[in-house]
Amino acid sequence: xxxxxxxxxxxxxxxxxxxxxxxxxxxxxxxxxxxxxxxxxxxxxxxxxxxxxxxxxxxxxxxxxxxxxxxxxxxxxxxxxxxxxxxxxxxxxxxxxxxxxxxxxxxxxxxxxx
Amino acid sequence: xxxxxxxxxxxxxxxxxxxxxxxxxxxxxxxxxxxxxxxxxxxxxxxxxxxxxxxxxxxxxxxxxxxxxxxxxxxxxxxxxxxxxxxxxxxxxxxxxxxxxxxxxxxxxxxxxx
Numbered sequence: 398x399x400x401x402x403x404x405x406x407x408x409x410x411x412x413x414x415x416x417x418x419x420x421x422x423x424x425x426x427x428x429x430x431x432x433x434x435x436x437x438x439x440x441x442x443x444x445x446x447x448x449x450x451x452x453x454x455x456x457x458x459x460x461x462x463x464x465x466x467x468x469x470x471x472x473x474x475x476x477x478x479x480x481x482x483x484x485x486x487x488x489x490x491x492x493x494x495x496x497x498x499x500x501x502x503x504x505x506x507x508x509x510x511x
Numbered sequence: 512x513x514x515x516x517x518x519x520x521x522x523x524x525x526x527x528x529x530x531x532x533x534x535x536x537x538x539x540x541x542x543x544x545x546x547x548x549x550x551x552x553x554x555x556x557x558x559x560x561x562x563x564x565x566x567x568x569x570x571x572x573x574x575x576x577x578x579x580x581x582x583x584x585x586x587x588x589x590x591x592x593x594x595x596x597x598x599x600x601x602x603x604x605x606x607x608x609x610x611x612x613x614x615x616x617x618x619x620x621x622x623x624x625x
Contacts, residue, residue, distance in 0.1 A: 398570065406551065429611050440601070440616040441554070448611060486553055497542075497611060500570070501554040 399424040401489050403502025411510050416477055418505045420487035421469040427489040429497060430463060430470045435484045435504075444485075445472070474507075482509045514538070515617040517602050523623045530589040532620050534602030541607040543585035544614065545569075545577065548599040560585055561607065592624045 400423040410416045422430075431446035447454045447461045447470065454461050458477075463470040470489075474481055484506050488499040518533035536543065542561050546554040546569075556569030558577040566577050574596060578586045585604075589596055599621050603614040 401553075403553070431613065433614075440618050441614075442616070443613040446611070446613070497605065498556065498559060498567075498569070499614065500556070501546075503551055503553040 399427055399489055399491075399500040401487060401500050401502040403487050403505060405505060406503060407506045407508070409508045409510060410477055412477055412479060414477055416474045416481070416507055416509075418472045418485055418487070418507070419469060420471070420489075420502050421467075422489040422500075423468065424489070424491065425465075425468065426491045429490045430461070431488050431490075431499070432461060432472050433486045433488065433501075435486065437483070441486060477509045479509050479511060482507060515602055515604055515615050517600075517617040517620050519620050520618065521621050521623075523625065524589075524592050525625055526593060528589075528592050528624075530592050530622065530624075532587040532589075532600055532602075532622070534585045534587070534604075534617055535583050536585075536604040536615070537583065538604070538606075538615070539582065540604035540615070541582075542605045542612075543579065544603040544605075545575075545585065545587045546601045546603065547571070548601055548619070554601065557587065589622075592622075594624050596622065597624045598622060 428449040433441040434444045435441040460473045487502040490499040515536045544559040545557040560579045576588045602617040606612040
């Protein structure tokens with residue numbers, strides 16, 4: 398089955414700097430790669446996703462890149478702000494029995510220092 | 512806005528007890544999921560369901576069962592709770608749609624087994 402590895406487990410950056418979180422996956426049939434953000438005490442929420450037919454996607458300060466050959470994808474946050482502090486999870490999936498079965502990485506705790 | 516409601520925020524049970532975790536969604540989603548969240552391990556899929564009365568094992572189904580008698584409700588059952596099942600449990604739902612629909616999570620149930 399699919400296995401997703403996420404690094405680093407913790408990341409601390411100065412406000413205004415950029416943050417990069419990286420994930421690798423094992424199943425070459427995976428075709429969907431979302432990123433979820435979980436603020437302290439709250440539920441995970443989707444912030445951006447990318448499909449396997451696209452190499453890069455950007456939404457304001459957030460971008461995701463995908464390298465299918467190397468089977469890795471990354472989250473890039475530019476001009477970080479205190480509200481970016483949270484745990485971020487990457488995930489990979491392919492359709493299974495009518496549902497998109499997501500396998501998550503271990504999570505990265507991002508801290509933005511003022 | 513999609514609402515996924517988990518019946519309990521905190522739950523304390525004794526070893527050997529039968530435990531029911533309930534989840535209800537109000538958006539007519541076909542897919543429902545149960546994940547457990549542990550520090551350093553990310554979110555791991557226990558069971559999912561893509562239709563009423565249908566269920567599929569996830570990555571860590573041992574010690575758990577599920578029930579989906581109605582489209583809006585997905586129950587997780589711990590037949591005989593054990594201390595290693597102490598965890599945060601997250602329910603999620605999604606549309607069948609294109610297969611790339613986002614997961615909508617509940618607020619989670621923190622279960623402690625003593």
